[in-house]
Amino acid sequence: MGILEKIAEIEKEISRTQKNKATEYHLGLLKAKLAKYRVQLLEPTKGAGVKGEGFDVMKSGDARVALIGFPSVGKSTLLNKLTKTHSEAGAYEFTTLTCIPGKIEHNGANIQLLDLPGIIEGAAQGKGRGRQVIAVARTADLVVMMLDATKSSQQRTLLELELEAVGIRLNRSKPNVYFKVKTGGGISFNATVKLTHLNEKMVYHILHDYKIFNAEVLVREDITVDEFIDVVLGNRKYIKCLYVYNKIDSITLEELDKLAREPNTVVISCEMDLNLDYLVDQIWRHLNLLRVYTKKRGEYPDFEGGLIVRKGASVEHVCHAIHRSLADEFRYALVWGTSTKHNPQRVGLSHIVDNDDVIQVVKKK
Numbered sequence: 001m002g003i004l005e006k007i008a009e010i011e012k013e014i015s016r017t018q019k020n021k022a023t024e025y026h027l028g029l030l031k032a033k034l035a036k037y038r039v040q041l042l043e044p045t046k047g048a049g050v051k052g053e054g055f056d057v058m059k060s061g062d063a064r065v066a067l068i069g070f071p072s073v074g075k076s077t078l079l080n081k082l083t084k085t086h087s088e089a090g091a092y093e094f095t096t097l098t099c100i101p102g103k104i105e106h107n108g109a110n111i112q113l114l115d116l117p118g119i120i121e122g123a124a125q126g127k128g129r130g131r132q133v134i135a136v137a138r139t140a141d142l143v144v145m146m147l148d149a150t151k152s153s154q155q156r157t158l159l160e161l162e163l164e165a166v167g168i169r170l171n172r173s174k175p176n177v178y179f180k181v182k183t184g185g186g187i188s189f190n191a192t193v194k195l196t197h198l199n200e201k202m203v204y205h206i207l208h209d210y211k212i213f214n215a216e217v218l219v220r221e222d223i224t225v226d227e228f229i230d231v232v233l234g235n236r237k238y239i240k241c242l243y244v245y246n247k248i249d250s251i252t253l254e255e256l257d258k259l260a261r262e263p264n265t266v267v268i269s270c271e272m273d274l275n276l277d278y279l280v281d282q283i284w285r286h287l288n289l290l291r292v293y294t295k296k297r298g299e300y301p302d303f304e305g306g307l308i309v310r311k312g313a314s315v316e317h318v319c320h321a322i323h324r325s326l327a328d329e330f331r332y333a334l335v336w337g338t339s340t341k342h343n344p345q346r347v348g349l350s351h352i353v354d355n356d357d358v359i360q361v362v363k364k365k
């Protein structure tokens with residue numbers, strides 16, 4: 001039996017099994033098996049490379065955004081609107097067959113925007129160019145899931161399931177679990193909170209199923225079986241996702257109002273140039289980028305330059321962004337901005353910076 005058939009069989013069994021306390025354990029094991037086969041499916045087979053021609057695009061700029069969506073939702077039209085790159089757009093499906101990079105400049109950051117072929121149901125199993133598209137999506141800092149506002153809301157669920165099936169977790173954080181495979185000592189299992197979905201026996205069985213007999217597990221939040229499997233597999237990608245409904249020129253105001261209220265959502269029309277500036281700004285926000293400025297003693301800050309760092313970056317990160325050896329010569333920094341109580345404030349390397357902060361590094365003599 002091939003892997004696809006095995007997957008189909010387990011999926012059938014899961015859908016046949018009623019969900020209740022008595023079957024929870026059995027379902028957990030089935031899900032573990034399913035995840036294992038899906039991983040096998042994604043492993044590159046000899047000869048047929050997963051990368052694929054036309055998908056090997058170099059990362060460039062401060063962040064990477066992948067356009068994911070069904071065919072003909074307007075991905076290429078959007079790339080043409082937001083960047084100087086041209087990507088063929090057309091009223092027929094699969095106009096785009098490779099990965100086409102463009103560049104957005106916003107708030108001092110260079111954002112790489114990738115146009116990709118449309119994906120279809122079954123993409124995770126390798127339908128269409130699904131695997132290549134998904135492989136690119138995994139490398140992105142943000143997925144822009146493009147949807148057709150004139151189509152049913154099912155399209156979004158379907159796409160999410162496709163990405164879910166290949167280990168992409170959208171708008172979720174990594175489960176708070178310490179997990180370490182060891183060479184001996186059996187399995188040690190502990191939890192710092194009350195677990196309502198998972199118990200020790202289940203953990204043991206899932207680990208055995210993955211041929212792990214020695215490991216340390218410390219669960220620090222009330223996770224589900226699926227989340228525990230994610231931790232064990234370890235190859236999950238936690239990526240932010242912005243949902244973008246295009247073609248709002250073709251729906252009613254009531255429909256528009258409903259879509260616009262969904263979380264992490266922007267509604268646009270490429271054709272009518274509606275809301276595109278707002279979209280770029282939301283992309284910037286969802287990327288969690290910050291711009292900070294540096295200044296030399298006795299001079300004005302360089303507001304033309306500016307450095308792009310990630311939210312949560314410390315003065316040390318900023319030093320690295322300026323020069324490799326700067327952190328070694330660092331004595332203290334003066335910071336003006338919203339991250340400090342006084343302006344300026346004398347801070348150390350671990351100080352966390354905020355958007356628009358001005359930083360003056362004072363070096364050791």
Ligand SMILES: Nc1nc2c(ncn2[C@@H]2O[C@H](COP(=O)(O)OP(=O)(O)OP(=O)(O)O)[C@@H](O)[C@H]2O)c(=O)[nH]1
Nearest residue numbers: 071072073074075076077090094095096118270271
């Ligand atoms: N009404 C309307 N049509 C649009 C809009 N944006 C794009 N289209 C049309 O939608 C069709 C598909 O556009 P594309 O940009 O080729 O879509 P795509 O998602 O790149 O398609 P594939 O590459 O085939 O997956 C074209 O006929 C566009 O003119 C929009 O805002 N409103």
Ligand SMILES: [K+]
Nearest residue numbers: 072090092095
């Ligand atoms: K198209």
Ligand SMILES: [Mg+2]
Nearest residue numbers: 075076095096
């Ligand atoms: Mg296209």
